[in-house]
Amino acid sequence: MEYMLMLYQSKEDFAERDDPARAPAYWAGWKAYVEAMHASGTVKSGVGLQPPATGTTVRMSDGKRRVQDGPFADTKEQLGGYFVIDVPDLDTALAWAARSPSATTAGVEVRPVLTMKPAA
Secondary structure (H helix, E strand, C coil), X not given: CEEEEEEEEEHHHHHHHHCCCCXXXXXXXXXXXXXXXXXXXXXXXXXXXXXXXXXXXXXXXXXXXXXXXXCCCCCCEEEEEEEEEECCCHHHHHHHHHHCCHHHHCEEEEEECCCCCCCC
């Protein structure tokens, strides 16, 4: 079964990515996690994302496009990246989520991937 692991990060986590003193440890943790996931053969796809301030949100209202720079939600944590994994069950997906560096500083949402069934 396929699950998406949505990796959330705090503002501090995003700042750590580019801090010369802290970035090596930050990236070492992610490197180990990503390599372990790929070695297990469970990864279908996944990427890290640029910081939330680089995002743009689009909404349609009354047929008109509304565009907002940066993250739409004002939260303590923002989406930092994701993996789609193919594992036997939710317990296995949760085990992979718990190993993520994001699990110790923010959170990892685990959600089954929706499988669209062809129309009859």
